Structure formats: C-alpha cells, structure tokens
Amino acid sequence: MGDVTTPLPLNLQRGTYAPSGPNDKRTPCPVINSLANHGYINRTGRNIHASQLQAAINEVGLSRALGALLTNSIFNEQQDSKAVSMQKKPSLLARIWAIIRNPWIVMARFGMRRRDQVDSQGRKVLDLDQFAIPGIVEHDVSLSRCDHQQKEGNLVLQQDLVEDLLASSTDGKVLTVEDLAAFRKRRIQRQLDDNPGLKYGPQEHKTGCSELGLILGVFGNGKSIPCEYARALFKEERLPVKEGWRKHWLWTFGFLELFRSTKQVQTAIGIRL
Template identity: 50%
Template sequence: MIHCICESYSPLSITCSYCLLPFILFLSSYKWCFNMASSSEPLAKGTYAPSGPNDIRGPCPMINTLANHGYLPRNGRNVRVEEVLAGMDAIGLSKPLGAAFANPIFQERAPSKFHDDPVVKKSFLQSILQTIKDPWSVLGRFGMRKPGQLDSEGNRVLNLDQLGLPNTVEHDISLTRRDHQQGDNISLQKDLVEDFLASSKDGQTLTANDLAEFRKKRIARQREDNPGLQYGSFEHDLACAEIALILNVIGTGDSVPCSYARAFLQEERLPIQEGWKREESRLGIIGLLTKRNGIKKIIGMEFKS
C-alpha cells in the first residue's frame, strides 16, 4: 500500500498538498517548457507584433507596418524586392502600382552628399545595356541600395533604415517624422501623430480636406523650423500621394476613421481589430494619381521644381 509521508504512513490522500507538490511542480515545469517552445515558433504572416529593440525600421509607416505583420522580415534586415511586392499586394495595391513603389528603391543609390559610396562611372553604352537588362534602372534617382548589396543567394536586398536616405523617396515635411536637417528623419514622432489626428473636425474621421489642411500647416511650420528645408514640386507630389494612399488603403477613399489612422501611424499596425478590411477593388496608378491631384487642388499651393 502507498502511504503518505506527512500523515505517519497513512494511505496516500490525493487531497494532501504535500503529496501533490512534486507532481504540481512537475506539471508547472512541463507547462513552462511547452510555452517556451511555443513562443519560439515564428509568428504567422499577417499577425501583428511591434518591432523590438534590435529590429530595424525606416521612416515609412506603410513599410514598417508590413514588417510588423510579417509580410517583410520582422527584423527589418535583408528585405527582398519580392517581399515588398507581396506586401503591397496584401494591402490592396495593384501589381503595377506595387511594382512602381518597390522596384525603383532597389536600384543602387546615386552619388549623394548623404553617403560615401564609391562613385561608379558608366559609359553611355553601359547605361543603355543596363536599361535593357533592367528597365527600372531609369528610375535610379530613387535607388537606396548600396553598391553590391546582395544576400547570400545573390538577391538584391535592403535594410529598412536605408529608406531614410534623403532626397530619394524620403523627403522633408513628412507626416510623422522630422526632417533630416533636424537630426532624425527615421524615428516616429508621437506629437506629429497627435497633431495629425487633431486635424479631424469631428474627432471621428479624417477627410481629404482635413488632411490637406494638415499638410498646409506642416509646410508653414517646417518653413519656420528648418532653414535648410528642401520642398519643391517633386516633394509636394510625393507628400500628396502619401495622403492619397492613407485615404485609399487605410480609409474609404474620401476619409479615414481616426481609430484606423492612429493604429496605422502610431502603432504601425493594420487596423484589423478596429474593423479595417482590404478593399476588394485594388488601388492602381491612375486611381492614386487622380486622388493625389485632388489633394493638391485642395491645398492650392504652387512650388518650384
């Protein structure tokens, strides 16, 4: 017969906490080990997890959001163009528009005062051959990849902080970042997000008019705060296209709920739990340009090239 050591060799009682203690400890340790094993499993693509202290992020909320949902490498390193294309597809951009966003930035970056890459001069013939081989090379001014930056399999790759290279796609007067001349054009600035959300007239939704007014205020503010501001017609086109993207991808086209905008801009998260769903009809190049031109018209400001 089995006896309990704490009851003077009386028959074992399943209600005795001392008898059960080793068994409880065993189960706890087994559960802990099981949880540790489960937590080491990679998160499913589409599942949100904020970036960690060792992860790399860039200045673009959309790209950061794709990384936080696992459409791009969650650590923000060695991102391939195919992954960016798949991410653009996942949020509802047409394949041509996704390609227009992704392919140019994977070109080798042009000479600039913002980096010390060796200058590689190409002859006219070499440039022609390069264009035939890769037609996207004609948009080399948007390139952000270091010369020869490839992964172990020979694929062109980028780290997300490279998207902060000034005067490419990254530009002054961002919606949520400071200008490069102000010291940090990559880190999210929560005060700018709050200003963005406060531009809603009803506190519930942000309309195209609200966002156009916010853009005008940002322009006026940065003209005062940044003496070295670079913001001409090209940068204004990009800035208005960004507003158009927010309205059409995160919102309904004409407006975006403030709760959606907060999730997207502050947490860099798709606002799925707030009710967001990807639109059935995809946003294409013509649709984006049409909305961008509408934003420009509302703002009503002209800039030099």
C-alpha cells in the same frame, strides 16, 4: 528592478501584429513599418528581398503593376549624384541596351541599395532603414517624423505630430481630404520656421500628396479615413484590422487611382511650389 523587455515568440504567425523591438530596423513610413510589424516583411527589418517587399505591398491592396514599379525602383543601386555628373554620358545604343537588360533602370534615381548589397545566394537585399536616405523617397515635412537635418532625425516616430494629425479631424470621427490638407499646410509652415535647411520643392510636395492620396485610397474611401484607422497606422504602426479595415478584393489601387488621389490632395492644399 528595471523593466524587462519580453522577447517576441519565434513562431509568430504571418499577419500577427507585434511592435518592433529596439534592435529592429524600420523606415520613416508607417505603412511599410506596419507590414514589418505584421510579419509580411522580415520583422527585423534586415535583408529584405524585392519579392518579399512587393508581396507585402500587394497585401494592403496596391496593384501588382504599381507594387512592381515601387519595389524594383528602390532596389536599383543607390546613385552617387556627384559621381554620375562626372561620368561620360553613354551612347544612345548603350542606354537602350541597359534598359532592355533592366527596364527599371529608368527609375535609377530612386535606388536605395548599396553596391554589392546581396545575401549569401547573391540575391539583392536592403534594410528598412535605408528608406530614410534623404532625397530618394524620403522627404522633408513628414506627417509623423522630423526632418533628417533635425536632432531627432527622420526615423523616430513623433507622438506629438500624430496627436496633432488626429486632432485635425473636423468631426472627431474621420479625417477628410480637407482635414489632411490643412494639417500638411501647417506642417509645411512649421518646418519652414523650425528647419533652416528645409528642402521642400515641387517634387517633395508631389510625393507628400501622393502619400496622403494612397492612405485615403487604400485605408479609406478615397475622400476620408476613419480616425481609428489613422491612429492604428500612425501611432501603433499597425494595420487597422481590429478596427474593421479590410483589403479591397474587387479592385486594386493602381496608377490611375494614385494619379486621381494625388491631384485631389494637391487641389485641397492649394499651394504651388
């Protein structure tokens, strides 16, 4: 007899971990996937509301302001760059009025939502696999995925990359800023060799550095993260609660922390694009 997949219980409590199933939708981001696997986001990965995503992001310790910026930006309607370039530029008053009506429109280029993508009550929704749309938030040279141009695509977790990431630890106990910087430099070189269509410029590099900074700040002490935490996040896409991680209660990870941690990673990598 072949393997039988046991369906998940329908009454899984919010916060309880269960790995995603074959029909569930997920992102290229291990942290967002972990939130879905714990039920802080719809476990199916479908029809996610902005309020649900923002609450889930706050669950790991991001500030409400940073969570609001990230969430409301991606819930903008996805822009067709070719169509936008052909449109007549609106007047200054029209642009001011548009910003008054929707302040997040200034971040419109990060929009992932399809036109008229709403639920039965007219509320904006998106599916988690829309995070994989190239050139919005997703970028080449992921820590745990191939590039979208490659055969494997950018949604499939590559266990060999995760093992290489964990093996980057100098002492086998923690991954420091320097360890992670060295790993990203190796990933950049590997993708330059393996992907002729690689797109990795200053914006993609800054985004990649900010992702590392966020992981170090939210799940570590800002300068390192325990290997067992990183293994849970990247290999199982699980919040490392069993390993001892807890959300910071005395402070949240906001804009200032993100700026500082991003600069720290950029400095450690030391390359200019």
